[in-house]
Amino acid sequence: MSGFxxxxxxxxxxxxxxxxxxxxxxxxDLFASSPRPLRFLxxxxxxxxxxxxxxxxxxxxxxxxxxxxxxxxxxRFVPARFVAFAMVGILGVAVHLLVLSALLKILHTPFVSxxxxxxxxxxxxxxxxxxxxxxxxxxxxxxxxIRGLLSFVAVCSIGALANVGVASYVxxxxxxxxxxxLAGILVSAIWNYVATSIFTWARPGRR
Numbered sequence: 544m545s546g547f548x549x550x551x552x553x554x555x556x557x558x559x560x561x562x563x564x565x566x567x568x569x570x571x572d573l574f575a576s577s578p579r580p581l582r583f584l585x586x587x588x589x590x591x592x593x594x595x596x597x598x599x600x601x602x603x604x605x606x607x608x609x610x611x612x613x614x615x616x617x618x619r620f621v622p623a624r625f626v627a628f629a630m631v632g633i634l635g636v637a638v639h640l641l642v643l644s645a646l647l648k649i650l651h652t653p654f655v656s657x658x659x660x661x662x663x664x665x666x667x668x669x670x671x672x673x674x675x676x677x678x679x680x681x682x683x684x685x686x687x688x689i690r691g692l693l694s695f696v697a698v699c700s701i702g703a704l705a706n707v708g709v710a711s712y713v714x715x716x717x718x719x720x721x722x723x724x725l726a727g728i729l730v731s732a733i734w735n736y737v738a739t740s741i742f743t744w745a746r747p748g749r750r
Contacts (some may be wrong), residue, residue: 554581555647563614565623566607566680575615606679625748628736631669636728639665643724654720658710659718662703670695678744698738702731
């Protein structure tokens with residue numbers, strides 16, 4: 544795969560509307576998006592040591608390729624980016640519960656304070672991982688990373704307040720911290736995905 548390939552125009556036209564447009568593995572996208580199996584002929588050649596430049600293969604390319612495969616498999620039902628966002632969210636839940644458990648059982652922090660601290664830590668972790676994985680094709684770097692984090696925190700603040708409020712209410716009602724924490728996380732999750740996709744990682748022209 545050197546990036547050079549040729550195809551008939553009608554092949555591209557037939558697959559055009561089904562293309563995912565994720566990453567730059569266009570040939571894979573074309574084969575997976577074609578309404579009928581495609582015949583192909585590959586002309587092999589021998590690779591030699593690179594003399595100039597550097598490879599484009601990095602974690603962003605791998606993440607994009609994974610998102611493309613997910614989109615081709617279940618994209619008709621669930622957006623691939625939402626699946627990735629949800630997987631990062633599950634990791635965030637684990638971090639949230641781990642931090643909250645440590646605060647409650649080791650430091651004996653009051654539940655409301657512990658829930659707020661755990662929410663903040665999980666929020667920063669979610670931003671960093673989503674920026675590297677979920678939105679790898681729109682990855683923020685340098686000062687844009689810092690502005691993105693501030694944007695992420697800002698648009699998620701409403702969800703965070705709802706998180707703490709709902710969790711505190713459930714905790715007072717059931718006096719059990721795990722279901723209370725999960726209830727707060729669930730309320731903020733939907734807002735986080737919608738708001739950050741619009742404001743934090745918005746493509747040019749979307750706002």
